[in-house]
Amino acid sequence: MMDLVLASAPLIGRGLLITLAVSASVLVLGTALGLIGGLCLLYGTRPLQWAARIYVDVLRGVPQLVLIFAIFYGFPVLGLQMSAIAAGILALALFCAAHVSEVVRGAVGSIPRGQSDAARAIGLTFRQRLRHVILPQAVGRFLPAWVNTAVEIVKSSSLVSLVSVVDLTMATQQVVGRTREALLFYAVAAILYFVVNFALSLASRNLERRFSHA
Amino acid sequence: MYQFNWRPVFDNFGLLAKGLALGLGIALLALAIGSAIGLAAAFCRTHGSRPLRLLATSYVEAVRNIPLLLIIYFVYFGLPLLGLSLLDNIWSFIAALALYAGAYLTEVFRAGIEAVGKGQIEAARAIGLTRLQVVRHVTLPLMFRISLPSLGNTFISLFKDTSVASAIAVPELTYGAIRINVNTWRVIEVYLVVGLMYLSACYAISGVLRTVERRLRIAT
Numbered sequence: 001m002m003d004l005v006l007a008s009a010p011l012i013g014r015g016l017l018i019t020l021a022v023s024a025s026v027l028v029l030g031t032a033l034g035l036i037g038g039l040c041l042l043y044g045t046r047p048l049q050w051a052a053r054i055y056v057d058v059l060r061g062v063p064q065l066v067l068i069f070a071i072f073y074g075f076p077v078l079g080l081q082m083s084a085i086a087a088g089i090l091a092l093a094l095f096c097a098a099h100v101s102e103v104v105r106g107a108v109g110s111i112p113r114g115q116s117d118a119a120r121a122i123g124l125t126f127r128q129r130l131r132h133v134i135l136p137q138a139v140g141r142f143l144p145a146w147v148n149t150a151v152e153i154v155k156s157s158s159l160v161s162l163v164s165v166v167d168l169t170m171a172t173q174q175v176v177g178r179t180r181e182a183l184l185f186y187a188v189a190a191i192l193y194f195v196v197n198f199a200l201s202l203a204s205r206n207l208e209r210r211f212s213h214a
Numbered sequence: 215m216y217q218f219n220w221r222p223v224f225d226n227f228g229l230l231a232k233g234l235a236l237g238l239g240i241a242l243l244a245l246a247i248g249s250a251i252g253l254a255a256a257f258c259r260t261h262g263s264r265p266l267r268l269l270a271t272s273y274v275e276a277v278r279n280i281p282l283l284l285i286i287y288f289v290y291f292g293l294p295l296l297g298l299s300l301l302d303n304i305w306s307f308i309a310a311l312a313l314y315a316g317a318y319l320t321e322v323f324r325a326g327i328e329a330v331g332k333g334q335i336e337a338a339r340a341i342g343l344t345r346l347q348v349v350r351h352v353t354l355p356l357m358f359r360i361s362l363p364s365l366g367n368t369f370i371s372l373f374k375d376t377s378v379a380s381a382i383a384v385p386e387l388t389y390g391a392i393r394i395n396v397n398t399w400r401v402i403e404v405y406l407v408v409g410l411m412y413l414s415a416c417y418a419i420s421g422v423l424r425t426v427e428r429r430l431r432i433a434t
Contacts, residue, residue: 061413063377066388070405077401078216151279158281162381169283173291182292190280190288197279 001184008175008185015171016192022089022157022167023196027150029093034100041105043126052101059098064156067091072163088160092153099149107142108134140211147204151197158193168192222398223407226390233390234411237376240308240386245319245369247312252319257349259320260327270320277317282378286310290382307379311372318368326361327353359430366423370416377412387411 040052059067072087082090111134119133161170172189176182223230258270277285290306293299301309330353338352339345380389391408395401 058413061374061416062409063374063388063412065377065380066391066405066409066412069388069391070401070409073395073401074405077399155279155281158283159378161283169281169287172284173287176287176291176295180295182288182295186284186288186292189284190276193281193284194276194279 001181004179004181004184005188008179011171011175012168012185012188012192015166015168018085018166018171019154019157019168019193020196022085022092022160022165023150023154025089026092026096026153026157029089030096030153031100031146033093033097035104037097037101038104038108041101042108056098056101059095060102064092064095065159065162067095068159068163084163085160085165088157088163088165092156092160095156096149096153099152100146103142103145103149104138106145107138110141111137136211140208143204143208143211147200150200150204154193154197154200216402218403219400220403220407222394222400223403226394226398229385229390229393230387230408230411233385233387234415236384237373237379237386238415240304240311240376240379240384241369241373243308244311244315244372245365247308248315248319248368248372249323249365251312251316252323255316255320256323256327259324274317274320277314282310282314282375283381285314286378286382289313303382304379304384307376307382307384311375311379314375315368315372318371319365322361322364322368323357325364326357329360330356362427362430363423366420366427369423370419373415373419374412 037052037056040048041056044052068088068091071091072082072084075082075087115133115137116129119129124132157167158169161167161173164170166174168189172185176185179185255270255273258266259274262270286307289301289310290303293301293306334352334356335348338348343351376384376386377388379386380392383389385393387408391404394404398404
C-alpha cells in the first residue's frame with residue numbers, strides 16, 4: 001500500500017498544488033472585486049448600488065459549475081480564447097466576489113451607526129471615518145464570514161476538474177482509475193482537502209484574535 | 215457581432231424543463247434524507263453521550279471540509295470498486311447529496327435546538343412531561359420554526375448543487391445544457407437560458423419559503 005501511495009504521490013502532489021493555486025488566485029481576485037462590490041453596495045451612488053445589487057443577486061443564484069461551463073465554452077465562441085484553468089479561476093472569482101460583497105456589506109453594516117456619527121462629529125472626513133473608524137472594526141466581523149467563503153471556494157475549486165484541469169480531484173480520479181484503490185485514494189484526497197480548509201480556519205482564528213476590539 | 219440563434223434552445227426546451235424538474239426533485243429528496251440525518255446528528259451533539267457527540271462532530275467537520283464532487287465520486291465510482299454496486303447514477307448522487315446536506319443541516323438544527331428557550335423546557339418539565347415528551351411536543355416544533363429560514367437556504371443551495379450531478383451524467387438541467395451544446399454548439403444561448411432558469415427557480419423557491427415562514431412565524 002505504501003509503495004502505491006508513493007508511486008502516485010507526484011501526480012497527487014501536482015494536483016494539490018493546482019488546487020491551491022486555483023483557490024488562492026480565486027480568493028485574491030474575488031476578494032479584491034468583492035471589496036469594491038461591497039463598498040458600492042454600501043456607499044455607491046444609486047445606479048452603482050443597483051448595479052452591484054443585481055450583480056450579487058444574479059451571481060449567487062446561478063450554480064458555480066454553470067458559470068464555469070458558460071465561461072469555458074462561451075468565451076471562445078465570442079472570440080476570447082481562454083485556457084481551462086483561467087476560465088475556472090475567472091468563473092469562481094466572479095462568484096466569490098458576489099459572496100464577499102455581501103460579507104463586506106454585512107460586516108460594515110453591523111457597526112453601530114453611532115460610531116460613524118461620532119466620527120463625523122469630531123470632524124473626520126468620509127475617508128478618514130472609513131479608514132480609522134469603520135474598517136478597523138469591520139475587519140473582525142469580516143474575517144469569520146470570509147473564511148467560510150474561502151472554505152467554500154477551496155471546495156468549489158474541485159469543479160475545475162470538470163473542464164479538464166488536473167487538480168487534486170482530477171488527479172485522484174486518475175490514480176483511482178489506474179490503481180483501483182478507491183478507499184485509499186479518496187481518503188487521501190479528502191484528508192488533503194480537510195487539512196487545507198482546517199489550516200484556513202486556524203489561520204483565521206489567529207487573525208480574528210489580533211483584530212478583535214473588545 | 216455575435217449572431218444569436220435561439221432556435222436550438224427552444225427546440226430542445228423539453229430537455230431543460232425536465233432537467234429542472236429532476237434537479238428540484240433530487241434536491242427535495244436530499245433535503246428530506248439529509249434532514250433525518252441532520253436531526254439525529256444534531257440531537258447527538260446537544261443531548262448525546264460523549265462518544266456520540268464526538269461522532270456527530272467528526273461527521274459534520276469532515277463533510278463540510280470536503281468537496282461535494284469528491285463525495286459523489288466516492289459513492290459512484292468508489293463504492294462499486296469496493297464491491298458495493300447498489301446504486302445507479304441518480305441514486306448515487308442523491309445519497310452523496312443527502313450525506314453532504316446532513317452535515318449542514320446538523321448545524322442548522324443544532325442552532326435551532328439551542329435557541330429554544332430554557333424556560334420553555336423547564337415549564338414543560340414542570341407540568342410533568344417526560345423528557346421524550348418535552349422533545350416531541352416542545353423542542354421539536356419550536357426548533358422547526360426557528361430553523362425554517364436556514365432550512366430554506368439549505369434547500370436553495372442543494373438545488374444549485376444538483377448541477378454537479380452532470381459530472382456523472384444525471385440528466386438534470388446542467389446536463390441538459392451540455393447535451394444541447396454537443397449537438398448544436400449554441401453555447402451562449404444555452405447558458406443564458408439555463409442560468410436564467412436556475413436564477414428564477416431559486417427566487418421562486420425563496421418567495422414560496424418566505425410566505426411559509428410568515429405563516430408559521432412564532433408570535434413574539
